[in-house]
Amino acid sequence: MKIFKFLTILSLFCISLFGLDKDEIKQNVSIKINEALEILAKKEIDEDTKLNNLFKIFDPMFDYKQMAKISLGKRFNSLSKEEQDEFSKAFEIKLKNSYIDKIKSYSGEKIHIKDANEPQPRRYFLNGELISDGKSYEFVFKFYDAKERGWLIYDIDIIGVSIMQTYRSQFADMLESADFTTLMAKLNESSQK
Template sequence: MFHRMLRAVATLLFVTGLMGAGLAHAGADQAREFVRNLGDEAIALLSNDKLDASERIAGLETLLKRDFDLPRIGRFVLARYWRQASEEQQEEFSRLFESYVLSVYAARLGEYSGETFEITGATELNEKETSVNTVIKRGQRPPLRVDWRVREDGSKPLIVDVAVEGVSMALTHRSEFGSVIQNSPQGVDALLDRLRKQSVKVD
């Protein structure tokens, strides 16, 4: 499930045709525009035949680091184990988590096959967060429902979660990471070892 969720989100970054009806609230409008701009930039990156593969990967990593709140997501998925971890473990986890996510997304760069992406609505969840609702149209395959959780907490909005067909990426990571820690006498170190190995596999 961990790998499937990452592959699904990777595909979402590469789709085109961001469209949507007008929304009632400024927060929802801003979140929708944020998701729209991310999609437009991803498509421009993919369609630029002047860039080689390494340049496209570098551009993709720039988008992910800029528009996803990877430190916040990482702390969330580690849950209570974040507070239990040493400062050194926290630093290594943050680095490995970001590296692994970026590596998986970059490895899927060539899998874009012309899917289209439609914004269908947005819901303000609280004063800081909005869920932008979208549908991925995939030719002959059934459409895929995807919700982007956008948090405005400071100078710019950032994505803090993506739910594919109602399944949260952040909650999936949290469950799987917690299981690794709970089922090993090495605790957090066991998870760090797993992330080291998986990062190597996807490089």
């Protein structure tokens, strides 16, 4: 689905250079989304340059290791430090590579940041919507307090579906009949496509 792909791309490019204070999140997300949309709309910039610019601006706002940990669930803690690092890096590459070829799908969609709520003391959910062809699609950027690193994104819900829970379910199914080495081989294989 084009909208799902576009929202996922945008979720990877949404904030600023460093971890934020909680009261800065909403304003900075709005500013950076507008900057991202301007970059995506520039036809004179090739796709590789667009991606490099977007990742350079937004990468530090995502806690890829926390995302990897969530996606693997309890099994993450049973891995050695080296395996955790290996999985985290492979998972980050998979996340990024799965959206790189979808940059072409941008066709002028609009994004509006709406409101925020704090379901728990160290959680901050920023709600927004994407408008495409007159239809509205809801999404939520989920932040957590990473202490000295500021508030970082650990998950995104798109149209009510958690990206991390989707991966968690896929990995759990795979690990029912395979081991960590097989999972890593499949992760690395999908990242090279």
